[in-house]
Every structure is written in C-alpha cells, then in structure tokens.
Amino acid sequence: MKFVSTRGESKALSFSEAVAEGLAPDGGLFVPQTMPDISRKIDSWEGLGYADLCFEFLKIFATDIPEADLRKLVDRSYRNFDDPEIAPMRRLFGDVYLLELYHGPTLAFKDFALQLLGNLYEYLLEKNGGRINVIGATSGDTGSAAISGLLGKKNVNIFILFPEGRISPLQERQMCCTGADNVFPIAVRGTFDDAQAIVKDLFGDVEFKAKWNLSAVNSINLARILAQCAYYIYASLKLPKAERAKATFIVPTGNFGNVLAGWMAHRMGMPAAGFRVATNQNDILYRLFKTGVYEVGDVKPSCAPSMDIQVASNFERFIYYLEGENSDKVRTIMSEFKKKGRWNFENFNAGGFSASKMDDAEIPAAIREVYEKSGAVIDPHTACGFKDLSGEGAKIVLSTAHPAKFPSIIGQAIGVEPVSPALEKLLDRELVKEVMDADKELVRKYVETHGI
Ligand SMILES: *Cc1c(COP(=O)(O)O)cnc(C)c1O
Numbered sequence: 001m002k003f004v005s006t007r008g009e010s011k012a013l014s015f016s017e018a019v020a021e022g023l024a025p026d027g028g029l030f031v032p033q034t035m036p037d038i039s040r041k042i043d044s045w046e047g048l049g050y051a052d053l054c055f056e057f058l059k060i061f062a063t064d065i066p067e068a069d070l071r072k073l074v075d076r077s078y079r080n081f082d083d084p085e086i087a088p089m090r091r092l093f094g095d096v097y098l099l100e101l102y103h104g105p106t107l108a109f110k111d112f113a114l115q116l117l118g119n120l121y122e123y124l125l126e127k128n129g130g131r132i133n134v135i136g137a138t139s140g141d142t143g144s145a146a147i148s149g150l151l152g153k154k155n156v157n158i159f160i161l162f163p164e165g166r167i168s169p170l171q172e173r174q175m176c177c178t179g180a181d182n183v184f185p186i187a188v189r190g191t192f193d194d195a196q197a198i199v200k201d202l203f204g205d206v207e208f209k210a211k212w213n214l215s216a217v218n219s220i221n222l223a224r225i226l227a228q229c230a231y232y233i234y235a236s237l238k239l240p241k242a243e244r245a246k247a248t249f250i251v252p253t254g255n256f257g258n259v260l261a262g263w264m265a266h267r268m269g270m271p272a273a274g275f276r277v278a279t280n281q282n283d284i285l286y287r288l289f290k291t292g293v294y295e296v297g298d299v300k301p302s303c304a305p306s307m308d309i310q311v312a313s314n315f316e317r318f319i320y321y322l323e324g325e326n327s328d329k330v331r332t333i334m335s336e337f338k339k340k341g342r343w344n345f346e347n348f349n350a351g352g353f354s355a356s357k358m359d360d361a362e363i364p365a366a367i368r369e370v371y372e373k374s375g376a377v378i379d380p381h382t383a384c385g386f387k388d389l390s391g392e393g394a395k396i397v398l399s400t401a402h403p404a405k406f407p408s409i410i411g412q413a414i415g416v417e418p419v420s421p422a423l424e425k426l427l428d429r430e431l432v433k434e435v436m437d438a439d440k441e442l443v444r445k446y447v448e449t450h451g452i
Contacts, residue, residue, distance in 0.1 A: 001063050003030040003222060006320040007334070008327025014064040019120055019223045022216060028330070029316050030222040036060050038233075039269025046237045050086035051078045053237075054230040061226055065123075073123055077116040077227075080105045082422065087112075087231040089238050089396065092374035096389055097396045098382075099235045106174055107402035107420060108306070109258060110145035112231060113224035118149030120223055121156055121215075131155040132215040133451045135202060137195035140167045141306045141401070143185075144174035146217045151180045157452045159184045161195035161443065164435055170405060170423060177429035184450055190438030198440045208444065212451045219257045220313050228261035233270050235396055245271035246393025250356075250385045252400050253277045253285060254307035256314040263352065267321070273393055277355040278385040280304040280363075285312055289355035292348030296341040302360045303409050304381040306401070322351060356388035364413035371414045377403045379410070 002012040007028030013021065018030040038060065045053050055074045062070050078086050083103040091097050104111025125131060134156060136146060143160040150158045160175060164187035175185045188195050203209055203216070236244050249272060251259035259277050266272045279286045280302045288294045299310050316334060322345070323329040337343045358366065366383040370376055378386075378399060385397040403410050404420035411417040436442045 001036070001061050002033040004033050005029065006031055006316050006327060006330050008331070015062040015222075016064050016120075016124055019117070019221060020124055022218060022221050027334075028327070029220050029314070029320075031317055031320060032061065035264075035267055037269050038265075042233060042237070042270060045233065050230070050234055051075050053234050054078065054227070057230050057233060058226060069123065073116065073119045077119050080115065081111075087234055089235050090376075092370065092376055092397075095394045097235075097394060098376060098378070099231065099396050099398050101231060101398055101400055102379075102402035104145075105148045105422070106141075106144045107405055107422065108141055108145055109228075109398070109400040110142060111148065113221075113227040113257075114145045114149035114217065116149075116227045117217060117221060117223050118151070118153055118156075121150070122153040125155040130213065131452045132157075132213045133447060134158040134215050134217055135161075135199055135447070136216055136218075137161045137192065137199045138167075138175075139163070139192040139305060139308075140171040141405075142219070144171060147175050147178060147183050147185075149217070151178055151183060153182065155452065157182045157184065157450065159186060159443075159447060159450075161186045161188055161199060163187075163192050163195055164189050166191065168405075170426075172433075173423075173426040173429070173431065176431045176433045177426045179429065182452075184446070185433040186443065186446065187433045187435045188438040188443075189435070194438035198438065198443050201440045202444060202447070212447060218313070219255045224257060225261045225264065225314070225317070228258055229265040229268075229270075232262040232265045232272075236270055236272065239394055243394055246273050248272070248274045248276055248354075248391040248393065248395050250276040250278055250389075250395055250397045252304070252307060252381045252384045252398065253279055254282075254309045254312070256285060256312035256318065258398065258400065259353075260314050260317055263318070266352065272352075273391065274352045274354055276385075276388065276391075277353055278387060279355065279357045280307045280381075280384050281357070281359045282308050282310070283357045284310065285315075286355045286357040288345075289350050289353050292345045294337065294343045294345070302380075303363055303406075304360075304384055307381055307384065318351075322349065354388075356384075358384040358387040362387070364409060367410060367413035377410060377414065377416070377418050379403045379406050 003018040005024035005028035007026045009026035010024040081103045089099045101109035363383045366386045379401040382399040403418040407417040
C-alpha cells in the first residue's frame with residue numbers, strides 16, 4: 001500500500017518511507033492512497049488478543065515490512081502494558097462503557113502510538129542505516145510518552161525541552177528518572193513557549209537540522225494514527241454483534257489524533273453510530289462541529305492540559321476526506337486558514353461527528369458523579385467525555401490518562417488521591433536533567449555535545 005499527502009504535491013510513499021518522513025514534503029499529512037475495506041475481515045478478528053488484532057490490522061498498511069518483523073515490532077510495543085488486556089473495557093452504568101487506554105508505561109493513551117513508533121524508528125534505522133536526534137518541547141505529557149517510546153533505542157538520542165519548575169513533579173520524574181543514556185531532558189528557565197521557540201529555531205536551521213538528522217515525534221505521524229485505530233476495533237468487538245453499529249465513541253480531544261483514528265477505522269468498515277469530540281474549554285473543534293466555522297481562539301489553560309490546543313494538527317486529514325479527497329481544496333483551505341485564522345465550511349457535513357464541551361468548573365463535579373455512580377476514578381481529561389452521554393446504543397468513553405497522574409484535582413473532587421505503583425517507583429530513582437537559560441545557542445551546543 002502507498003500513502004499520499006493531503007496536499008497532493010508529494011510523491012506516493014511506502015509505509016516505512018511515510019513513517020520516516022513524518023510530515024509530507026509539501027507540508028501535508030500522509031493518508032492511505034485508497035482506504036482499505038476491512039468490513040469482512042473484522043468479524044474474523046473477534047476473540048483475538050490485543051497485539052494479535054493490532055498486527056492483523058497493521059499488516060494491511062505496512063506491506064513493505066516483512067510480516068515476521070512486523071509481528072515482533074507489535075509484540076514488543078505492547079509488552080510493557082500493565083494490564084493483560086492492554087486496552088480493557090468495562091461497563092460503568094447503563095449502556096456507558098469506559099475504554100481504559102492508560103495501562104502503558106507513561107499511563108496515557110499516547111503510549112499506544114509512541115511505543116510502536118519508537119520500535120519502528122529503531123527498526124528502520126537498523127535496516128537502512130543512519131541515526132537520528134529527536135528534539136521536542138513539551139508542557140508535560142507528550143514528552144514523557146515520546147521519551148518512553150525511544151528509551152534505550154539504538155541509533156536514536158532524544159532531547160526534550162520543558163519549562164523548569166512549570167510541569168508537575170510527577171511529569172518531571174517521568175522524563176528525568178529513566179536511567180537511559182540516550183535520553184536528555186533539558187529544563188529551560190522560561191515558559192513552554194520559550195522552549196517551543198528554541199526547538200522551532202533549531203529545526204529552521206537547515207544546515208544544523210541536516211548535520212544532526214533532527215527529527216520530531218509529532219502527533220501527525222501516520223503510524224500514530226494507524227496504531228490508534230486498533231483499540232477502536234478491539235473495543236467494538238467486545239460488544240455483542242448486534243450492538244456494534246449502534247455504538248457511539250466519546251473521545252476527549254485536543255489535536256484530533258485520537259478521535260480521527262476511530263473515524264478512519266469506521267470509514268474502513270468498522271461499525272459505529274458516531275464519534276463525539278469531547279473538548280475542554282478550548283473549544284475550537286466544538287465550535288466547528290456546531291457551526292461549520294473553524295476559527296482559532298486563545299488557549300485558556302485548563303485542568304485537562306493535554307487538550308489545551310489552539311489548532312488541531314491532525315484536522316487536515318479530516319478536511320481531506322470532507323472535501324472528497326480533493327487536495328487542491330485542502331491547499332486552499334489550509335493557506336486561507338493560515339492567513340486569516342478562520343475558515344467557513346459551506347454546507348458543512350459533520351460526517352458522523354458530534355461534539356461536546358466541558359468548562360473547567362464542571363470537571364470536578366463530573367469526576368465526582370462518575371465515582372458515585374460507578375466507583376470508577378477518572379482523570380480530568382476523561383471527565384470531559386461525560387458531558388454528553390446522549391445517543392441510543394452503547395456509549396464508549398475513551399479514558400486517555402490514568403487518574404494517578406492528576407492526584408490533586410481528583411482529591412478535591414472525591415476526597416481520595418489515586419496512586420499508581422509505577423509512579424511510586426519513580427520516587428526512588430535518581431533525577432537527571434540539564435538546567436539552562438532559554439537560549440538557543442546553549443541548547444545547540446548541548447545537542448552538538450550529546451547528539452549522535
Ligand atoms: C494527548 C492527550 C489528549 C488529546 O488527544 P488528541 O489525539 O490530541 O486529540 C487527551 N487526553 C490526554 C490525557 C492526552 O495526553
């Protein structure tokens with residue numbers, strides 16, 4: 001199978017090539033050249049374990065990786081999850097289910113994609129030769145999931161910048177207590193925006209970027225989306241057959257990567273009634289699905305910080321399908337949006353999506369209500385999914401982070417602070433980080449000294 005850019009001006013690439021590229025050279029995102037039809041295969045996947053199902057799904061796309069190799073990559077990627085089901089689903093009350101996506105090493109759903117991506121990078125570098133230096137900035141969660149995915153991988157060093165003193169102690173421990181010698185956490189004295197600006201500058205320096213093979217593990221990588229399709233199919237197959245087409249997936253959303261994966265699986269033939277985009281008070285996507293107008297606003301920091309976004313980076317893939325795979329139209333929309341910060345979709349068709357929005361003030365009450373009704377302790381991101389439980393059939397709320405990552409807000413809501421043995425273990429480990437001023441030259445020197 002080949003993959004093309006949403007903007008139509010890059011050549012079609014194999015799976016491995018598209019994964020290695022990340023962003024297409026024309027600035028677009030990679031999508032399958034033709035959407036496969038999995039509707040007849042799906043039934044035969046019923047009863048498969050998580051890794052088996054994921055392998056069956058991915059081999060449709062990764063046709064340039066020998067099956068035996070892909071099998072090993074997938075097995076290795078889901079080995080470090082702390083639940084034998086990998087993505088267990090349980091009924092909370094009535095027809096509401098919780099799909100727990102927080103059993104990976106950093107206790108957030110990003111592990112599903114980044115564990116696989118880390119193994120794919122290592123595999124491709126070993127096969128094709130070469131080495132890369134991954135550089136990114138994080139305000140917390142993505143950095144730890146990226147680090148965990150690349151931990152100890154051969155031919156890869158990873159540098160993650162974060163604002164010193166402005167991330168939670170737990171997030172800092174997740175990044176700085178890995179003990180791995182290819183991981184370089186950099187605490188800059190400044191804000192997240194300062195850290196981000198330095199990373200952008202380094203990537204903008206073409207010579208430096210080429211010399212050090214700089215690479216980003218951003219949320220638009222094709223492999224991340226495809227890896228995430230698997231848990232939707234897995235969850236669907238846990239429902240009785242007659243219920244599957246009536247199910248609504250409710251997805252706490254930021255960059256639109258998670259929910260897009262489910263929607264793509266549906267386009268390939270996975271039965272579902274719809275997908276609900278659950279935002280926090282940063283509601284650009286909520287407004288879009290209500291009005292057909294896509295318009296940037298200011299980021300309002302919330303207590304579900306991994307969903308605090310201004311522009312949803314994966315949204316371009318949805319536009320591509322919304323516009324009937326018309327790349328010319330995608331280019332027009334994206335450039336107009338870049339210029340004006342706004343696009344009005346005429347005769348907007350939500351394409352099976354609905355949306356809900358939860359303000360910060362509502363989150364503790366939602367956590368409390370779910371706890372009282374079911375005994376389940378949910379994190380503030382997941383809580384946003386409980387704003388709107390309407391719909392006829394099963395409602396599957398995706399739980400994107402382990403509650404122990406946000407002990408204080410949960411303590412406020414229900415009077416109990418959740419703990420996680422994995423996080424407790426970090427307390428005994430040595431914390432290693434490089435603290436420096438928010439100065440691009442200092443970071444550049446550091447990369448030159450520690451890069452491979
Ligand atoms: C990243 C993240 C999200 C948002 O996911 P997107 O794919 O960006 O929509 C939601 N919850 C948590 C806990 C996250 O880490």
